[in-house]
Amino acid sequence: MSQHQSPRGLTRRELLKSGVAAGAAFVVGSGFVLHSREAWAMETKALAPATMATLIQMARDIYPHDRVPDQYYAIAVKGYDTSEAAPAIEAGVAALDAAAQGMGHASYLATPWERDRVDILRSMEGGPFFQTIRGGLVTGLYNNKEVWPIFGYEGESYSEGGYINRGFDDISWL
Amino acid sequence: MAAPFDLNDDSVVVIIGTGAGGGVLANELAQKGVSVVALEAGGRYLPEDYINDEWESFGQLAWLDPRTTSGDWRVAKDFSGLPAWIVKAVGGTTVHWAGASIRFQEHEWKAKTTYGDVAGANLLDWPIDAAEMAPWYEKAETKLGVTRTGGRAGLPGSNNYKVFEAGARALGYKEVHTGRMAINSADYDDRMACQQTGFCFQGCKWGAKWSAAYTDIPRGEATGNLEVRERAHVARILHDASGKVTGVEYFDKDGTLQMQKARIVCVAGNSFESPRLLLNSASSMFPDGLANSSGQVGRNYMRHTTGSVYAVFDKPVRMWRGTTMAGIVQDEARHDPSRGFVGGYELETLSLGLPFMAAFLDPGAWGREFTSALDGYENMAGMWIVGEDMPQETNRVTLNHEVKDQYGLPVVDVHFDDHPNDVAMRNHAYRQGVAIYEAVGATRTFPTPPYPSTHNLGTNRMSENPRDGVVNKWGQAHDIANLFVSDGSQFTTGAAENPTLTIVALAIRQADHIAREMGKGAL
Ligand SMILES: Cc1cc2nc3c(=O)[nH]c(=O)nc-3n(C[C@H](O)[C@H](O)[C@H](O)COP(=O)(O)OP(=O)(O)OC[C@H]3O[C@@H](n4cnc5c(N)ncnc54)[C@H](O)[C@@H]3O)c2cc1C
Numbered sequence: 031m032s033q034h035q036s037p038r039g040l041t042r043r044e045l046l047k048s049g050v051a052a053g054a055a056f057v058v059g060s061g062f063v064l065h066s067r068e069a070w071a072m073e074t075k076a077l078a079p080a081t082m083a084t085l086i087q088m089a090r091d092i093y094p095h096d097r098v099p100d101q102y103y104a105i106a107v108k109g110y111d112t113s114e115a116a117p118a119i120e121a122g123v124a125a126l127d128a129a130a131q132g133m134g135h136a137s138y139l140a141t142p143w144e145r146d147r148v149d150i151l152r153s154m155e156g157g158p159f160f161q162t163i164r165g166g167l168v169t170g171l172y173n174n175k176e177v178w179p180i181f182g183y184e185g186e187s188y189s190e191g192g193y194i195n196r197g198f199d200d201i202s203w204l
Numbered sequence: 205m206a207a208p209f210d211l212n213d214d215s216v217v218v219i220i221g222t223g224a225g226g227g228v229l230a231n232e233l234a235q236k237g238v239s240v241v242a243l244e245a246g247g248r249y250l251p252e253d254y255i256n257d258e259w260e261s262f263g264q265l266a267w268l269d270p271r272t273t274s275g276d277w278r279v280a281k282d283f284s285g286l287p288a289w290i291v292k293a294v295g296g297t298t299v300h301w302a303g304a305s306i307r308f309q310e311h312e313w314k315a316k317t318t319y320g321d322v323a324g325a326n327l328l329d330w331p332i333d334a335a336e337m338a339p340w341y342e343k344a345e346t347k348l349g350v351t352r353t354g355g356r357a358g359l360p361g362s363n364n365y366k367v368f369e370a371g372a373r374a375l376g377y378k379e380v381h382t383g384r385m386a387i388n389s390a391d392y393d394d395r396m397a398c399q400q401t402g403f404c405f406q407g408c409k410w411g412a413k414w415s416a417a418y419t420d421i422p423r424g425e426a427t428g429n430l431e432v433r434e435r436a437h438v439a440r441i442l443h444d445a446s447g448k449v450t451g452v453e454y455f456d457k458d459g460t461l462q463m464q465k466a467r468i469v470c471v472a473g474n475s476f477e478s479p480r481l482l483l484n485s486a487s488s489m490f491p492d493g494l495a496n497s498s499g500q501v502g503r504n505y506m507r508h509t510t511g512s513v514y515a516v517f518d519k520p521v522r523m524w525r526g527t528t529m530a531g532i533v534q535d536e537a538r539h540d541p542s543r544g545f546v547g548g549y550e551l552e553t554l555s556l557g558l559p560f561m562a563a564f565l566d567p568g569a570w571g572r573e574f575t576s577a578l579d580g581y582e583n584m585a586g587m588w589i590v591g592e593d594m595p596q597e598t599n600r601v602t603l604n605h606e607v608k609d610q611y612g613l614p615v616v617d618v619h620f621d622d623h624p625n626d627v628a629m630r631n632h633a634y635r636q637g638v639a640i641y642e643a644v645g646a647t648r649t650f651p652t653p654p655y656p657s658t659h660n661l662g663t664n665r666m667s668e669n670p671r672d673g674v675v676n677k678w679g680q681a682h683d684i685a686n687l688f689v690s691d692g693s694q695f696t697t698g699a700a701e702n703p704t705l706t707i708v709a710l711a712i713r714q715a716d717h718i719a720r721e722m723g724k725g726a727l
């Protein structure tokens with residue numbers, strides 16, 4: 031995924047112009063998803079860009095952390111952008127949009143309130159599509175070392191000599 | 205004759221598995237001059253190889269061959285292909301373990317006598333008792349360098365421990381301390397003191413925690429009497445027409461089937477693989493599997509009544525800093541049926557890193573109720589419940605002929621239903637755990653369901669009467685004199701305590717017995 035840089039050498043302005051707004055934060059164009067707020071773009075190969083944008087939103091709605099940018103949800107689901115995975119994902123997202131339409135929305139991404147999107151997800155949570163995406167996120171999101179500092183988790187500590195002199199017993203509020 | 209030994213050498217003792225039971229037995233026998241071939245399904249990893257990363261380490265060390273599950277336990281739903289969290293490597297699960305090393309209480313050797321008849325439970329007294337085990341426990345504590353025994357100092361208290369201790373004291377608990385741990389509080393036995401790195405479950409990179417992988421195994425090998433063959437997966441134990449075992453068949457590291465002859469065979473593959481081997485070794489003479497005239501092979505599977513309690517506070521705890529298990533409350537370990545259950549439980553601090561916390565806090569959960577808990581990760585404290593569960597005949601390990609492993613051998617199905625006593629105990633422990641944290645200001649608490657089993661016991665149990673179990677008080681099969689069980693599967697009952705100190709004490713005692721009987725020509 032080409033983070034922080036525009037695909038195909040286009041400027042951000044050119045990309046923005048060529049795409050269509052999808053949901054609150056995404057702009058989708060041919061072969062790319064652009065995040066207007068976080069200023070990154072990713073190319074898609076096998077998945078339709080709107081499908082990828084929906085998947086990123088779905089990932090956030092499953093495990094919403096307000097301090098975690100969309101970028102990390104995108105990284106967690108980008109592995110589905112392969113020709114092997116794409117058919118099932120396209121079908122799953124189509125079902126998600128159909129469920130959204132059944133509840134009176136234009137699409138999943140165009141459903142403005144998280145509460146309503148969660149209702150849509152609940153209607154699908156027993157199915158294999160939802161469970162595949164959710165299960166993959168448990169490692170795809172939380173096993174990303176770049177996410178750990180947001181939660182305060184410090185990770186590997188051997189190379190720093192452990193915590194014996196770095197606060198294993200520094201609690202002060204008890 | 206010195207190691208390496210010939211496949212046709214029928215004077216050797218073959219040990220299957222090199223964990224807490226097998227690894228210690230191998231070294232103890234080697235020290236006494238007995239020739240030993242230890243066959244280990246996993247590879248060899250040493251402190252320099254261990255990885256301070258939960259999932260990467262899991263991929264390196266865990267037993268991931270297929271298994272199946274059934275029964276009403278939540279593990280069967282959450283982790284249907286992973287009933288146990290155990291290691292496949294030289295040193296076995298002592299690479300992963302946290303190091304809590306506590307003796308059984310006296311009455312726990314006599315569960316049936318103490319608790320009486322409990323409906324649905326297949327309780328039995330051990331054929332040994334606390335007095336008999338005391339000297340072996342002392343040897344085990346010396347070997348493992350257990351803190352707070354033998355004049356060894358306790359470990360210092362970490363943040364996670366301090367929160368736990370303050371809450372426990374506020375509730376009036378008295379037996380609260382940083383545990384009796386097989387983790388060095390000072391340099392001991394050529395191993396350095398704990399550096400509080402906090403990845404005890406991933407293998408201690410400092411060697412401060414005892415593990416057979418870098419203590420007993422290399423020391424046994426140094427005698428010239430022990431040969432460890434790694435990546436050697438035993439498929440079957442062989443016997444002759446007289447019913448004595450004669451050797452084992454195993455797949456070597458290239459997947460080639462080999463046969464190693466033996467004078468004695470000791471099974472120590474942990475409580476799933478040990479009964480699986482006995483069952484997979486069925487023959488026309490022993491159609492129900494080896495050592496199974498009682499029908500008890502694979503039955504009475506115990507996993508301790510477990511669960512965790514995590515709590516979020518309004519200020520940081522940073523529980524991951526320091527030893528994974530950092531302290532204990534022992535007041536509830538007593539037998540006191542007025543609480544609504546027999547037996548007792550220990551509360552022990554525990555911490556998980558963010559990746560494992562996401563996987564284990566509430567498997568399958570999603571949405572803000574779940575994620576807001578993880579948002580409080582830095583302010584979280586945690587503890588683990590470990591209590592005595594009831595042996596039930598129907599909780600059992602059987603062969604699943606529908607599913608085969610990479611060698612074409614039937615895998616095990618692990619069936620487990622909670623006994624009402626287990627449920628009552630877990631609920632009591634959840635309440636007490638929550639109360640401990642609320643006493644020091646927790647804003648939110650999480651009674652967390654059991655993880656895949658780390659303590660696996662009872663599937664080849666010890667009994668006085670051959671009718672009631674698989675092995676006698678030496679771990680020797682009732683049916684076959686030169687076949688031994690040397691791991692946690694020989695436990696008659698589970699007691700409230702973490703099992704490894706007892707597995708090690710039994711292995712030291714068994715080595716003594718085997719060497720003596722060999723010397724007398726009785727084996
Ligand atoms: C995360 C974690 C934390 C723990 N913490 C504690 C603790 O604090 N205190 C405590 O007392 N206990 C603890 N335990 C439990 C402890 O590790 C086990 O009880 C103990 O290691 C079991 O010993 P064992 O000899 O029965 O089996 P293991 O140590 O599991 O050894 C069995 C070995 O046999 C090998 N094997 C199996 N089948 C075959 C075969 N067919 N052929 C060849 N080799 C085979 C396996 O690969 C393995 O190496 C913990 C466990 C885990 C997972």
Ligand code: SF4
Pocket residue numbers: 192387397398399400401402403404405407408409410411412413526527528
């Ligand atoms: S906390 Fe101590 S025992 Fe645990 S891995 Fe680190 S040094 Fe080893």
